[in-house]
Amino acid sequence: MLYPQDSQIAGGRLSIGGCDAQDLAREFGTPAYVVAEEDLRSRAREFTAAMGDGEVVFASKAFPCTAVLQVFHEEGLSVDVASGGELALARKAGYTGERIVFHGNAKSAAELRAASEVGARIVVDNFDELDKLERLQAPVEVLIRVTPGVVADTHAAILTGHAGSKFGFSLAQAPEAIQRLTDAPWADLKGLHMHIGSQLFDLEPWRLAVEAIATLGTFGTYDLGGGLAVAYTHDRQPPTVAQYVETMKATADELLGPGKTLSIEPGRALVATAGVTLYTIESVKDVDLEDGAVRFVAVDGGMSDNMRPMLYDAPYDADLAHRVGEPGTPCTVVGKHCESGDVLIRETTLPDPKPGDVLATPVTGAYVYAMANNYNGVPRPPVVFCSGGSARLVVRRETYEDLYARDV
Numbered sequence: 001m002l003y004p005q006d007s008q009i010a011g012g013r014l015s016i017g018g019c020d021a022q023d024l025a026r027e028f029g030t031p032a033y034v035v036a037e038e039d040l041r042s043r044a045r046e047f048t049a050a051m052g053d054g055e056v057v058f059a060s061k062a063f064p065c066t067a068v069l070q071v072f073h074e075e076g077l078s079v080d081v082a083s084g085g086e087l088a089l090a091r092k093a094g095y096t097g098e099r100i101v102f103h104g105n106a107k108s109a110a111e112l113r114a115a116s117e118v119g120a121r122i123v124v125d126n127f128d129e130l131d132k133l134e135r136l137q138a139p140v141e142v143l144i145r146v147t148p149g150v151v152a153d154t155h156a157a158i159l160t161g162h163a164g165s166k167f168g169f170s171l172a173q174a175p176e177a178i179q180r181l182t183d184a185p186w187a188d189l190k191g192l193h194m195h196i197g198s199q200l201f202d203l204e205p206w207r208l209a210v211e212a213i214a215t216l217g218t219f220g221t222y223d224l225g226g227g228l229a230v231a232y233t234h235d236r237q238p239p240t241v242a243q244y245v246e247t248m249k250a251t252a253d254e255l256l257g258p259g260k261t262l263s264i265e266p267g268r269a270l271v272a273t274a275g276v277t278l279y280t281i282e283s284v285k286d287v288d289l290e291d292g293a294v295r296f297v298a299v300d301g302g303m304s305d306n307m308r309p310m311l312y313d314a315p316y317d318a319d320l321a322h323r324v325g326e327p328g329t330p331c332t333v334v335g336k337h338c339e340s341g342d343v344l345i346r347e348t349t350l351p352d353p354k355p356g357d358v359l360a361t362p363v364t365g366a367y368v369y370a371m372a373n374n375y376n377g378v379p380r381p382p383v384v385f386c387s388g389g390s391a392r393l394v395v396r397r398e399t400y401e402d403l404y405a406r407d408v
């Protein structure tokens with residue numbers, strides 16, 4: 001099943017965290033991002049149990065929402081932030097510096113100052129950043145981000161560990177960065193960081209990457225980044241959390257030496273399955289073409305609430321919330337935006353979809369809320385947490401007033 005762990009389907013009706021999906025749509029309106037809180041918690045526990053005394057750092061870019069961060073804070077995870085804004089969210093959720101890892105390939109002096117003031121660990125990406133830190137002279141814990149020169153199998157836009165990536169020091173540059181940070185009296189160099197890409201199914205590239213960074217000397221701490229894939233549809237299954245973590249630990253033991261302090265930074269794999277987006281179908285249109293007919297099912301959201309299909313051709317599945325599991329006919333789910341590329345699902349099957357029906361798209365917890373926007377003046381959807389049969393609003397829907405609230 002693609003739905004969160006505590007979902008149920010009874011008589012074709014979907015419930016999430018004990019809450020009926022159609023009732024949620026009625027109560028909170030659509031589109032709505034529904035989040036199964038127990039799914040977030042159980043993923044966090046799966047990671048922490050597998051990591052043992054290693055550190056699990058939530059990559060907050062995947063779901064930068066205070067309530068989500070609070071859950072992971074309660075579950076004992078650390079947090080990865082990639083901007084001053086994400087740092088502010090992490091602080092709002094209760095995080096203190098020793099559990100914050102600060103990332104970015106273009107950190108400003110102000111962001112570096114803010115990170116140093118709260119005592120966050122800074123992952124140094126380039127020589128200009130190193131110069132800025134030198135000018136700041138604030139005592140900071142640092143890691144060095146290394147680009148291992150490994151090509152993993154994922155969409156080019158979310159590949160980050162290849163030679164030619166904009167992130168990190170190349171293997172050739174890293175020794176100079178290591179030397180400078182070892183010599184700097186203000187820097188406490190803990191070790192190396194790498195992150196080779198996102199939505200990765202194959203574990204082999206991580207091994208190659210660790211092999212590459214192992215040539216740079218021995219450190220006490222290694223942060224191996226995030227990247228574990230999730231199943232968006234039934235077509236392709238990723239490794240389990242346990243398989244992935246065991247591989248990371250065994251690879252580190254073998255290639256970096258035993259007893260290292262290890263961190264991993266999952267984003268997607270912690271939040272994707274907890275999220276279900278609910279839409280209302282607004283129109284159903286059959287278009288006859290020479291090579292067959294297309295049934296467009298148009299919903300009340302689209303590329304403003306989920307950019308991923310447009311950016312990465314990301315596949316999703318969908319169901320009518322009251323007829324889950326029934327056989328259907330081929331449909332293309334489109335959004336309400338003024339672009340033909342506003343396609344949420346190129347091909348799925350739905351049983352006789354009608355205007356007014358509630359459509360549920362599972363596995364929409366990661367990088368969906370995160371990349372929402374106001375294209376066509378569409379207010380961004382609310383976030384609703386469901387658990388044990390109760391639903392609570394944790395982010396309200398934007399209003400039309402919000403759309404001009406920043407006018408001066």
Ligand SMILES: Cc1ncc(COP(=O)(O)O)c(C=O)c1O
Binds near residue numbers: 195198227228266
């Ligand atoms: C530095 C860093 N760490 C962790 C992540 C999280 O990746 P994922 O969501 O694929 O686990 C990212 C995003 O790709 C990242 O840039």
Ligand SMILES: N[C@@H](CCCC[NH3+])C(=O)O
Binds near residue numbers: 366
């Ligand atoms: N936004 C991307 C992931 C970015 C990874 C961040 N380094 C996605 O939706 O898949």
